[in-house]
Amino acid sequence: MKKIILSAFALLFLFSCSNDETSTPTEEKSQLTHDHHRGCASHEVLEEQLRQDPSLAQRMQQIEKFTTEAIRTGKLVNGKIQIPVVVNVLYKTTAENISLAQIQSQIDVLNKDFNATNSDFNQVPATFSAVKANVGISFVLDAVYRKSTTKSSWGTNDAMKKTSTGGIAPTSPTTKLNLWVCTIGGGILGYAQFPGGSSATDGVVIDSKYLGTTGRATAPFNKGRTATHEVGHWMNLRHIWGDATCGSDLVSDTPTHNTANYGIPAFPHYSTCSGTPIEMTMNYMDYTDDAGMYMFSNGQKNRMLSIFASGGARFSFAQP
Template sequence: MKKLILSTSVLMLLFSCGENETTESVSATSEIAHRGCASHDVLLEKLSENPKLAQRMSEIESFTEKAIQEGKLVNGKIVIPVVVNVLYKTSAENISLAQIQSQIDVLNADFNATNIEYNSVPSVFSGVKADIDISFVLDAVVRKSTKKSSWRTDDSMKKSNKGGINPTSPTTKLNLWVCNLSGGILGYAQFPGGPSATDGVVIDNNAMGTTGSASAPFNLGRTATHEIGHWLNLRHIWGDASCGSDLVSDTPTHNTANYGCPSFPHYSTCSGSPIEMTMNYMDYTNDSCMYMFSNGQKSRMLALFSSGGARNSFAQP
């Protein structure tokens, strides 16, 4: 496992130089084959628009590092209310309550290590696989008919004056927007530190839950698990750069994203040629082939809910 060395200068380098692996432009055929997450690209855009955001995120990283080092992580289960905002033009896009609940069920399984694949984690990683102990409860569903055939990653779906839906109580509820995303993008999330007016996660309606409009190979609800990982301060496991850092000490160094379902063991081309954790939720593999978080990732997420943490308001009684 890699040694984690975190400083403000390293963090700023991560923000500014992680463009080797930005979201690719995909054709209609590759939309099915390759996962498309725009979270890193959206982050780079927001950093270029708002210089203060980099400072805020640097402060969050410093807090996270200190909380982990001192063991000052939140105690007890975190329960997150979820507001699902559905934007639809067609009846298929107006996804059912059953489809929405299937997604909530997947999140609860994945973040509490009760997913059926959890016991399939290879022995080389069994010592670091984690039960995050975060639960999700469906709080409300907001629906809105729209004339837009697709939505871009410009946060317009989060703004009523742009035809979207404003978030509901974003400092105490996770807002999840479901719509038809353009460009082969399955989803994207706002990292901690951004404005509350756009905080939350966006999921393509064909990658939401396990039934209805959900389409293979992204029909097991893992797109939301992946994106909520970003919302909880996790990076892509390859660090969005060749042999980059995901700021987690117990995940192997990946040379790039993995797609589909790689055969195990899959070796990295980075220094030491470690076996890659291709089954980690923060890689780009198919839904059926991602099924674990690590203890280091758990620590990063739980640090957010500590006193003074960026998402501490969600931990309040």
């Protein structure tokens, strides 16, 4: 059983780890054998937000206390949650102005992945069959906004979310999931804002080359799993390796991972962390290729559902 209660100091340490752009020796080896690997800047962005807003760490610590208690007492959301999605497309080229079909294909993937109707769900090994989850959250496309820009890439400083920097401001961010689609650059596929941050920048950003399953979607990230991964962050999930060697993802039923996994690892892939568990490389919160990730765990499900419970950080999304 993992220790999943963190002090404020430990919470800050967890969020201060480098993202994929700074390679550990293990990551360097992975890069040599797998040129195209997933890059998610969610924790890098969070680290910057924590620097700019010292009160964010305290808010996130309160969210962790609430989450731990909600899971302990079974105070989870009652009934189905349907989340309206507003897609904000920022484009310089015609290719970047992605089609409605590509956008809808992403909504379809989110609905499958969060409801265990994805066709590869049956590939979950027997080792993890007892903990594979149907999260039970659905998504509906609410609106699409498009804006022509002169920017070739947007980076990860939330410029795409602000009209003052040429972006598109979020629509009703306390009741709608805003998803920005643009060219991010720097090898980043996407990033999300964790619960507790400012509503003015709340939502998920996905590079247009890694959204959905058709149109501009580019292999090996053309099965819509980048958004599944990032929406997981938006619902308070951490990377499965805890952004540290043998770190904690604050979930008790996921194995302890050495670090990120890339490509599609052969099963079983053993961790060298305490107990040498088989790593859950097919979990959406690892860094494997889209075809290599196809499950959430029950512990992750409970963690996600707790933020939609009464008093939770995203309770406003669960209102009728």
